[in-house]
Amino acid sequence: MTKMLGGGEPPTVLPLSEAQLLCEPDSRPQAAVEADRDRPLRGCFVTGTDTEVGKTTSAAGLLSALAQQGLRVAGYKPVAAGAVWQPAVNGTGGHWYNEDVEALHAASNIELTRSEVCPCLLEEACAPHLAARLEGGRIEPELLIAGAHQLMSRCDVLVVEGAGGFCVPLVEAQEISGDLAALDAAAPPRTGTGWGTDDLAVALRLPVILVVGLRLGCINHALLTAEAVVARGLRLAGWIANRIEPAMPHAQLNIDTLTRALQQRHDAPLLGVVAYHAPATAARVADELDVGAVLDALGLRD
Numbered sequence: 001m002t003k004m005l006g007g008g009e010p011p012t013v014l015p016l017s018e019a020q021l022l023c024e025p026d027s028r029p030q031a032a033v034e035a036d037r038d039r040p041l042r043g044c045f046v047t048g049t050d051t052e053v054g055k056t057t058s059a060a061g062l063l064s065a066l067a068q069q070g071l072r073v074a075g076y077k078p079v080a081a082g083a084v085w086q087p088a089v090n091g092t093g094g095h096w097y098n099e100d101v102e103a104l105h106a107a108s109n110i111e112l113t114r115s116e117v118c119p120c121l122l123e124e125a126c127a128p129h130l131a132a133r134l135e136g137g138r139i140e141p142e143l144l145i146a147g148a149h150q151l152m153s154r155c156d157v158l159v160v161e162g163a164g165g166f167c168v169p170l171v172e173a174q175e176i177s178g179d180l181a182a183l184d185a186a187a188p189p190r191t192g193t194g195w196g197t198d199d200l201a202v203a204l205r206l207p208v209i210l211v212v213g214l215r216l217g218c219i220n221h222a223l224l225t226a227e228a229v230v231a232r233g234l235r236l237a238g239w240i241a242n243r244i245e246p247a248m249p250h251a252q253l254n255i256d257t258l259t260r261a262l263q264q265r266h267d268a269p270l271l272g273v274v275a276y277h278a279p280a281t282a283a284r285v286a287d288e289l290d291v292g293a294v295l296d297a298l299g300l301r302d
């Protein structure tokens with residue numbers, strides 16, 4: 001249920017149901033695939049208080065900061081909804097364009113194809129499970145988990161960006177065909193509730209970094225998200241305050257309150273305050289992150 005980024009035909013000549021250009025099946029020997037699955041992931045799962053709060057911006061900044069430490073880093077966007085066809089330029093093949101995928105691809109410092117960065121790219125810019133349904137298919141949890149492990153075999157640190165907020169449905173309960181428990185024997189997903197970005201984070205067992213888009217209401221959203229993260233047995237490794245609204249009144253007081261609350265309740269440190277930038281490039285964001293705190297938070301220090 002994915003588009004093959006970097007290839008394929010423009011949607012104008014393909015009906016949507018046929019535009020599901022399936023990801024290449026993993027053609028490596030089964031032993032190699034299983035070895036990947038056994039390798040624990042290193043890195044983080046970046047979630048946010050909402051959509052459009054700066055997850056991609058922060059993930060790109062994290063990749064850039066970690067790359068500056070000499071690490072081989074890869075960005076991973078398991079599911080992205082919203083793609084436009086970019087026609088071929090100067091004879092080079094066209095591809096499906098999505099801003100998040102481009103940003104994470106650009107901030108990675110190992111050779112990656114777009115479909116490695118995002119194995120499930122959906123055309124419609126809406127809730128992912130609905131975008132998949134509109135294309136006549138459904139998202140495959142196994143594909144998203146396997147993609148992360150495959151990337152991990154080629155890098156030191158994986159920065160995974162969720163979709164939307166923390167609890168976004170990816171597959172609704174009635175759409176689930178196989179045995180979800182088989183995905184993760186150690187932490188089988190809740191039954192009867194479908195499978196979402198929170199379940200994906202659990203399956204990847206990565207520490208979570210919470211991006212808080214500073215605006216009115218963000219304290220409540222941040223505390224609720226933090227509770228949801230730890231309730232699923234995940235570690236909240238830290239948070240990033242992102243000044244998405246440059247004129248927000250009392251922004252620093254909001255940051256102070258959240259710093260205390262997230263530290264006291266979840267032992268989660270503030271990893272950086274990102275100012276409003278036009279544009280908010282990965283390099284600028286990297287400069288504002290406390291890379292030492294990031295390395296500690298992710299257990300990457302020797």
Ligand SMILES: Nc1ncnc2c1ncn2[C@@H]1O[C@H](COP(=O)(O)OP(=O)(O)O)[C@@H](O)[C@H]1O
Pocket residue numbers: 048050051052053054055056057058242243244274275276277278279280
């Ligand atoms: N610190 C910032 N300063 C200025 N613009 C920002 C900042 N952080 C994010 N943005 C902009 O806000 C929009 C949403 O950010 P993005 O990182 O894509 O959020 P998300 O991944 O959570 O949806 C993008 O256009 C991005 O460039």
Ligand SMILES: [Mg+2]
Pocket residue numbers: 055056057100161
């Ligand atoms: Mg994003």
